[in-house]
Amino acid sequence: MCVIDISPTIETRRLTLRAPGMADAPRLARLMNDYDIAKMTSRVPHPYGLSDAEDFVALCQGADPRAGRNFLLDLEDEGVVGGLGFFTPPDGRLEVGYWIGREWQGRGLATEALSGALIWAARDWRRRYVVAGHFADNPASGQVLVKAGFLYTGEVKSLPSRARGEPADTRMMVWLA
Template sequence: MCVIEPSPVVETRRLALRSPQAQDVARLAALANDADIARMTLRMPHPFSTRDAETFVLNVAGQDPATARTFLIEHEDHGPVGVIGLFQDGDVAPEVGYWIGRPFWGRGYATEALEAATVWASRGWRRRALVAGHFADNPASGRVLEKAGFLYTGEVRRGFSRARGAETDTRRMVWLA
């Protein structure tokens, strides 16, 4: 039997992945209130208010740790820089999604966090596979997934992006332990 930690902290060379807390609300709202971030996600609204950040933190606290785990990505010098989450969403394997605040793009934080999350999922959750997707017009996210060991499946799904208010093509990928 696998014992699920209530609030694990996953550490990397530069980052700590931990549960978001009430003290993170203002920072989350400031980073996430960026149309270019929100439009590359399915679920994130834009604008993203302090109330949205509060609701997000409360929803994460209420997650079933056996089927979902959301981590705040915290940099050792910069504080919170983004979010990464793993969740069951109807696929055969849990799905992973992430975003990084614009001031921190291009520094490898998404890849570092994603690699740590895959290790955690394989050890802490005993998962042998994860799935992910990126919008067809976001090849940078595809490169992050590839660097973390995800492979393209050839499947393209249509998904509704809240921030775009429209259906968007999502290129599907899989990671195998």
């Protein structure tokens, strides 16, 4: 029998990646209510309030664990500092997205979280192929993806950003286990 662990925990050097719970909603709302984060994502609205965070947690809890997983990133002694999620668009391949709260950016945490999540996805979730896209005006995210082993496919898509209210050029990348 194949048993799916629906709320795995991933440990990296400084972070614990774990499933979100309703108790996280107030902190999530505080960290995510930041236009500079929202504008670099496809789906995060701006402004981002408590009800947005609660809806997000409820969505994670009801999601099909074969199609996606969402993790919050707990930094040792500091609590939640960001998030990372795998998701499968309706007619697409498994994708990954992530964010780090403003005060913790620039410390290698996104790279550490993504690298740990990819090891887990390959080893425990048996995934062999993950895609990602970053907006062309977000080179820091491109650098995170490159450091975690993604390669540029050469494809640039115009994809929506909810916070911007308009599409943005998106550089597509792929990672193979």
